[in-house]
Amino acid sequence: MRNLTxxxxxxxxxxxxxxxxxxxxxxxxxxxxxxSVKFDCDIQSGEQWIRVFxxxxxxxxxxxxxPMLLLNELYESSNRNYNFIKDVHVVKVINFDANSWNIDLNxxxxxxxxxxxxxxxxxxxxxxxxxxxxxxxTV
Amino acid sequence: MKEEGWQYYIPGYGMLKGGxxxxxxxxxxxxxMYSTIATLDANKIAYWLGxxxxxxxxxxxxxxxxxxxxxxxxxxxxxxxxxxxxxxxEAPKIYSNNKGQLTNGTYTLDAKGMEIHQTGSTTSGKSQFxxxxxxxxxxxxxxxxxxANNLWVGNKAKVPVADGIVGVxxxxxxxxxxxxxxxxxxxxxxxxxxxxx
Numbered sequence: 592m593r594n595l596t597x598x599x600x601x602x603x604x605x606x607x608x609x610x611x612x613x614x615x616x617x618x619x620x621x622x623x624x625x626x627s628v629k630f631d632c633d634i635q636s637g638e639q640w641i642r643v644f645x646x647x648x649x650x651x652x653x654x655x656x657x658p659m660l661l662l663n664e665l666y667e668s669s670n671r672n673y674n675f676i677k678d679v680h681v682v683k684v685i686n687f688d689a690n691s692w693n694i695d696l697n698x699x700x701x702x703x704x705x706x707x708x709x710x711x712x713x714x715x716x717x718x719x720x721x722x723x724x725x726x727x728x729t730v
Numbered sequence: 731m732k733e734e735g736w737q738y739y740i741p742g743y744g745m746l747k748g749g750x751x752x753x754x755x756x757x758x759x760x761x762x763m764y765s766t767i768a769t770l771d772a773n774k775i776a777y778w779l780g781x782x783x784x785x786x787x788x789x790x791x792x793x794x795x796x797x798x799x800x801x802x803x804x805x806x807x808x809x810x811x812x813x814x815x816x817x818x819x820e821a822p823k824i825y826s827n828n829k830g831q832l833t834n835g836t837y838t839l840d841a842k843g844m845e846i847h848q849t850g851s852t853t854s855g856k857s858q859f860x861x862x863x864x865x866x867x868x869x870x871x872x873x874x875x876x877x878a879n880n881l882w883v884g885n886k887a888k889v890p891v892a893d894g895i896v897g898v899x900x901x902x903x904x905x906x907x908x909x910x911x912x913x914x915x916x917x918x919x920x921x922x923x924x925x926x927x
Contacts, residue, residue, distance in 0.1 A: 637856030714917035
């Protein structure tokens with residue numbers, strides 16, 4: 592089981608330099624490096640994550656308000672120039688559907704209030720969840 | 731132009747049938763009612779209705795339907811000139827499971843997930859369902875509709891709502907679209923969504 596709490600707290604180290612402009616630049620550069628990726632985020636509805644798809648498969652999730660990138664390990668290891676991926680905390684993910692993560696909601700609530708958990712415990716078990724579950728609970 | 735036999739399939743509503751003038755009038759009525767929120771050109775509508783661009787006509791029909799065309803169609807219905815509708819999507823029955831959660835048999839509503847979009851305030855940036863809208867039923871129906879129409883992109887679907895405005899976006903814009911989010915175990919919650927680009 593991997594600890595997502597630690598990863599989220601590590602991302603706070605980049606928080607001071609994270610901005611909307613940086614987020615937009617990040618997305619722009621990513622699209623230039625790999626024009627086959629598609630981004631999905633309904634910011635106007637309040638979504639907190641930009642999902643990145645390649646060939647209809649999710650390869651990444653980038654925080655809107657926290658500088659954290661959950662990135663598919665295989666995609667990350669493909670032979671491309673990813674120099675633009677900086678100033679964010681990168682967490683490598685093997686499978687976005689694998690229930691291999693846990694999170695301490697009490698710590699997150701205090702340390703990273705930008706993340707608002709709004710799923711019931713029936714829907715998502717914070718002690719055993721997937722990254723897609725985490726997205727569902729915090730989107 | 732033919733006066734009879736035009737028909738357009740409108741997802742979630744049915745087959746709209748009628749003569750060219752009838753449909754054209756209905757769409758023009760819609761256009762006059764909603765010209766401020768849709769930059770549609772009446773000539774293009776007529777052109778699309780001519781059947782030359784079926785996809786464009788369908789796109790228009792979806793937009794028109796979900797933004798108020800029903801009212802226009804209903805007005806013509808009253809006059810006895812109506813296009814005929816044949817519903818093709820029927821939402822599954824909703825009931826409470828043994829935990830008291832609303833379900834349609836496939837999906838279970840995550841009521842806690844809905845709360846953040848039912849506070850009545852957009853100050854958090856979260857879109858809000860309107861008071862009086864049955865957001866729970868809309869969410870379950872939208873998930874079923876997404877299944878029926880292959881709208882899921884990963885675990886999210888953007889679904890048009892035929893009943894009209896359901897909420898406002900975080901910036902206060904009225905919307906008749908819903909984002910539905912699901913887990914792999916079938917729990918869902920939703921938010922009023924921005925209109926598709």
